[in-house]
Structure formats: structure tokens, C-alpha cells
Amino acid sequence: MAITPRRHKRRKLKAEINVVPYIDVMLVLLIIFMVTAPLLNLGVDIQLPQSAAKSIDNNQEPVLVSVDDQGNLYLTLGAAKREPVSEQELQTKVAAFVRQNPKVSVLIGGDKRVDYGRIYQAMVLLQQAGVPHVGLMSQPTDQSSSGKSAAHGRS
Template sequence: MSLANRRRKHKLKAEINVVPYIDVMLVLLIIFMVTAPLMNLGVDIELPQSAAKSIHNDKEPAVVSVDQGGKLYLTLANAPREEIDAATLQKKIAAFVRQNPQIPVYVAGDTAADYGTIYEAMVLLQQAGVPKVGLMSKPPEAAKAR
């Protein structure tokens, strides 16, 4: 009977010892905390030039141009290029896209233009309801010679 009493007093425990798992987790946490800021460092890159074929479309696109001074110009399908302010650009493009939803809209920015101004033009087009905005570019000089 004494053997049976001992077994009743010392029941087996079905528990998992999680202390080693916590230690491993904390070590991994420290490693990720140390390496995460290092992954945000910028890298100087030189973007490749593209000799991609141009997109052919049957319809004349609407083109919003940004010159190096930050002035906006609008060229619609069969209209001449006109200087325009931001509010008028938004209204005209919204009306034009409502009438012609399949017309492509491109932004042509001068190389010396401020990127922020080009970005603002794209935001204006998005607010006007343009579903897709493309960026215009010229092919590299080496590609023209071929």
C-alpha cells in the first residue's frame, strides 16, 4: 500500500518547459533589432537605359508637361499646347476623362524639373479621376543610332 500511496502523491506532470524557447526567441529578437536598421541604408545605383518599344495607341493621348521652372502645360487630343494652373488642369482633365475614359494620359517632365512638381502633377491627375497615368521619356541616344 505504501507503493500505491507514493504513486498517488507523485503524479506525472504533462507540461512543456518553455524556458529554452523563450531564450531562443529573445536572442532572435535582439538579432532582428540590430540588423533591421542596417537594411534601410540607401545604395547608390545607376538605373539602366531602356530601349523598349513605344506604346502605340489609336487615340491621341492627353499630355501634361512640366518644364524646368515648374510650369504646367496641357496638350489635349487635337488642341494646341497651353500653359495652365493646377486647379484648371484638374477641372479640364476631369471633364476630358469623363467624356473619353479610354484616352491615355501621360506626364512629360523636363530632366531639370523638380521631381516634387512632377509628382504633384500626377496627384492632380489622380484626384481628377484619371485611372492610369504614364510617364513619358525619350529613348537613349545609342538606341536611336541603331
């Protein structure tokens, strides 16, 4: 019995992209980012001392200088994000910003666990930068009345 060679049917090539693996990868990445995004700590935890001072009503965003419990300095210029700064950077940036906006409020918020000398040092740096008045921030004594920080003790 003679074997006859079978003819193979030629299949046409498909020019399609299989997107199912790409969708799977994208879903995995989406889940990873959704889980890790809330875990990122973008702020600095500062526990302000409490006082019964009234909040300052100001139309312009103030310059905020924060001192954390380790004594590190952070600067928030207007609506910009808070950034860690050295003493020299603090002086330079605040001096330039105050020259552009002479009526801007400058506030210092120090963690209640930090040495007062470190806050005083920040006030001296601001004075050397040409800031005429510096306010101190605190938490209101009644947390339910206002979520804003109060500023008092302008010097």
C-alpha cells in the same frame, strides 16, 4: 504788244486707282511676316529623360501634361494646342476630357531639370481629376531609332 490770254486745255480727270503704293506696302508686310514667323517660339522646350522603354501604340491622341524646367504646367488635350494651365485648370479640364473619353491615355512629360516633387504633384492632381492610369514620357536612348517619346511606368 498786247498779251492775249492763253487758253488752258482742260484735262480729263482720271478715275483710276494707283495701286503701286499698295503693292509696295504689301510686299514690305510680307517680308516682315516671313522674317518674324520663324522667330516665334510657340512650344515649350522640355528635355525629357532618356530610357529604353518601348513606345505605346495608341489609336487615340493622348492627354499630355508637360512640366517645364521652371515647374510650370502645360496641357495638350488630344489634337489641341499646348496651353499653359494652373493646377485647378489642369484638374478641371482633364476631368472633363477623361469623362468624355474614358479610354484615353494620360502621359506626363517632365523636364529632366525639374524637381521630381513637381512631377509627383502633377500626378496627384491627375489622380484627383479621376484619371485611373498615368504614364511617364521619356526620350528614347537611341535618338536615330525613333523620334517619338516613349511612355512607361504606368501607375
